[in-house]
Amino acid sequence: TYDQRKLGVALVGLGRYSEGQLGPALKETQHCYLAGVVSSSEEKRKRWQAQYDLPGSNLYNYDTFESMAANPAIDIVYVVLPNALHAEYVVRAARTGKHVICEKPMATSVEECQRMIRACQEAGVLLSIGYRLHFDPFNKEMMHLGQDQVFGNVKRIIADDSMTLEKEEWRLDGALAGGGPLMNNGVYCVQAALFVTGELPVAVRAEFSPKTKPDLFRTVEEGIQWEMEFASGKKALCESSYSKDGNLLRVTAERGWFELNPAYEYKGLKGQTSEGPMEFPTIRQQAAQLDDFALCVKRGVTSRVSGEMGMRDVEIMMAIYESARKGGERVT
Template sequence: MFQDISTAETLDRVAVETADTSCDASRRQFINHAGRGLLVAGLATALPLAAAEAADLDGFDTPAPPTGPLDIKLPPLEAPTDPKADPLPNPDAPDQRVGYAIVGLGHLTLGEILPAFGQSKHAKPVALVSGDPDKMAKAAKQYGIKPSNCYSYQNYDKLKDNPEVQVIYIVLPNSMHHEFTIRGAKAGKHILCEKPMATSVKECEEMIAACQKANVKLMIAYRIQYEPLNRLAMKSVRDKQYGKVKLLNMVNTQNQAHDQQWRHKKALAGGGALPDIGLYCLNTSRFLLGEEPEEVFAYTYSTPGDDRFKEIEENVSFTLRFPSGVISQCLSGYGSFNAKSYAVHAETGTIKMDPAFSYKGLKQERVHAPDGKQQTEQPSNPDKQQFALEIDHMAECVRQNKQPYTPGEEGLQDQRIMEAIYKSAKEGKPVKLTAGVGKLDAFRGTPPTEEQA
């Protein structure tokens, strides 16, 4: 069924995926929970109607509606004066969920995205695409995906004949996003694409055009814009809870392995720290304020003799100036200890996120002085699985025919600004950005529903 891809394609396709096929705890939990759910469903189906009535089991004698929500209601356990429990998860029935094909089986897919479907309410994984058939077979078995729904990069286009697949989630090296988005759109499937959207403005524009021509939706996976604590910070900024925002400070760094991974090759990554992790600083600045920067000034630097940074930048520092006067200072690097934080400095208070960009364990702190005495508050973290939130948002947009909150136009705008950042660093002077956007959230679509935030 699978053919080995050519030597010329090896760097771009097979070698970019890691060989980590171990089944970690989160994946085992997903499978165990799924198994228990199937067992309960089987017992309920087998239970005779008379026995169900005799046992007075609520609603077991009433067939479930074939479509629509299946929300279960229960009376509260706590008194009105006590804190309220979270709402029941109430996920969609399996046959009502939006089917996803996941393209690429590297660390992100195996460590975060496939496990996220265990916490999804509206989506399910139904197909895989990979250049490594052995690894794909193992992953398919772990997540209950049929062997017939496993595809190679070469027969990827056959997804058009699979009605189980409604959305394709592209999790490949940056330079491959363009090709697989366009091929996926031609197959008639909606596209959820990892960030950065592509490696050039031209590629982003072609991806948007291809999806528009095929009448399919295109969403870029900016998970921070769906994460509850970051959304809480955004709402406080927009509501001027602490007065006008004056300054933003963004930091995203990590020390990468010396393994010649695809992120160190410009042909695959398009750049270094900037498009991979510096993009969080850029996109989150725009997300918090809702504005678009009008000028950028940047520096880049790479440690001499470090083989990781022969082709790409190690460090990037850039300053964004917004029409409201807010200045955002952003730092990102590939060779220093892991740090992922930001601070919003407003007139009467500061909002800090540390960590801000990690997959889990985010923390927020607010410092202000309402009565002349400094106070520190720490909002609780709902700890929702960030990839499940974005997967569910895309599923709802498909079912309800809505524009995703982070569409292709959002990714295109970031690419424009990143190209200006590189130009500024090369020329050693500020670069003006396109003015006249005028409105807030100019490139965003329908906000996520409350259950997703």
Template sequence: MQARRVFLQQLALGLGLSSMADYSFAADPHTSDVPVDRPLRVALLGLGGYANIVAKGMQECKMAKITGLISGTPSKIDTWKKKYDIPDKNTYSYENIEDIRNNSEIDLVYVITPNSLHHKFVLEVAKTGKHIICEKPLADNAQQAREMIEACKKAGVRLYVGYRLHFEPHTQEVIRMREAGEFGKIMHVNNYMGFTIGDPTQWRLKKALAGGGAMMDVGVYSLNAARYCTGEEPIWVTAQESKTDPVKFKEVDETITFQLGFPSGIIANCGCTYNFNHSERLHLMGSKGWAEMVPAFGYGPIKGKTHLGPINQPSVNHQAYQMDGIAACILQNKPDPNVTGEEGLKDMIVVDAVYESIRKGGQKIMINS
């Protein structure tokens, strides 16, 4: 298997939207011969739908293991501790999170709650001295993201965001080709992500829990991909919202299209939706070649091709690769991949601008740090 490439985030908080061009690569922990004394010991905070996917994926991890559980629902704790053999002393409620500071069997907490609870729980966990992974989007807005980064910095803990695709081999190959100049000058990017949302009573349709709708949930994929496809940071955005079901989507956005302008003159057309399926794609066009991935952002298998032919990379368990990649950073002192809190902040700055453009009738919004 080709060594898995992990991107180094070298920009410090406060530099805002400067270049993404400088990366370095770390060894794939799935092929590394570097031994570790023990796995990264992870507590899951929030035991909902995606936590189940993470937990299942982590059964394939070589360097990370679930050792703790945190939930506001006691019945979930009972079920999960039996399923994953977690002792009572490593289980916590939302009310006694501070007690994990004294638990030497937990190194890191993975926050997998509804979006609008990310800020609250990251601040609480940071005080315990445990490292943190927060599921995307990092926060409801850029200001919250800044506060989370600062709290972790003050506590001396690492903050990561759950951008699993930064560990996914097809995605990494496209970025490698772009950085190597194999596409020539990037001319245009077109990304879309969405699906038909189901249960109208779910938390994703409640602004108080979700922070927003399709843009917050799946629009971040289109946005983040536009950044890693160009290697640049956007300097302006225009955005439009359409809503075909004002009852179901009373509180949150249903479908948003947005355009990102980059310093080199590249324009990326992006979109996201909660109203239709079969819209998951990435398309990059350059002066010498192109890349297309369909599907591009889901849990897999990711499929793609370029002007040179199929992207021949392995299909992997995204959650296992993500957790082993982060474990390698913490346990083996590998360079931090491009999934730090600062990376999440950069996307939140743009998300804020998208919503501002919509409020102002599609007006072009200049993006500042």
């Protein structure tokens, strides 16, 4: 048996994902709840305080962040900031002695990931990445069908996670996003290829799509296509773009196929196999993800979506960028 108390979570950065998903999820969780917020905006802090009944002592800004160390109501810090700020805030969170969840992609370089992992190890705290799909029943079924070879050996994976972006925001600023659609969406395709095969790629090959809107895509790619090659001969053909919509994960195996479309959304996922439709209830992925991490903290065990996994994916994305920059050269 473990601690029955609900652990307190503090969200860092009250943007769209915190507001639309993580806050509401923390009203449904069994093992944790929203205990505090960190925001640059006084208006947001006050609004969240009222909405979630937070004590004034649990509201922070980025300058008072460190004083969380002395606040026993907060057990877990969840970093929901633009990608280039993840490393700094995960390191600072670890130094307050709190366990940490960091949104995807983990960071904008492998070196940052290493620093984040080291800081958490040194502080003796757990680190997890916001990979919500590991807790989604449709995506878990894809892992099972692929890794347990239910339709025989997997041959080929097609993954596309794309969305249309038309307005300026940090995702279009290379300095804050660390890249374009590959970093933001493509990370889901990389994840899916690895969780369906249960293998690591041995080589990648990539190409940027031509820019159709150079005014908007000044510092990040507009689209990218890449191939991942696995030692067993399996191949994943992937694509991510900010100029079209796409949400597909399709797997061809020796004796059948299985797919999700949409695959990476919060809800409304649809699954199909060569033997018929997949039927699963819709759950709130973020609530399942948060509860799983709270249980990891209570039990002192590493999350299945660990910092090491986040770093592995950043390493692969950096190889994909290297190949695209080199005009499609095979990078091992």
